């Protein structure tokens with residue numbers, strides 16, 4: 001099937017696949033990073049995953065830092 005040229009422009013979400021996004025589960029507050037938003041929470045399996053807000057992203061980064069410091073120490 002031939003695709004017209006104007007349809008070959010990268011869709012906006014293709015850029016998100018390069019950058020890992022941070023998501024949070026509304027049910028169990030599990031924070032995790034993924035290239036794309038999953039339907040189910042990887043921790044509790046509930047369909048309550050949404051993109052993390054600014055505060056939650058910072059919380060996630062803090063956890064990562066703690067984890068990395070623990071690994072090195």
Ligand SMILES: [Zn+2]
Pocket residue numbers: 025026027028029030041042043044045046
């Ligand atoms: Zn969950």
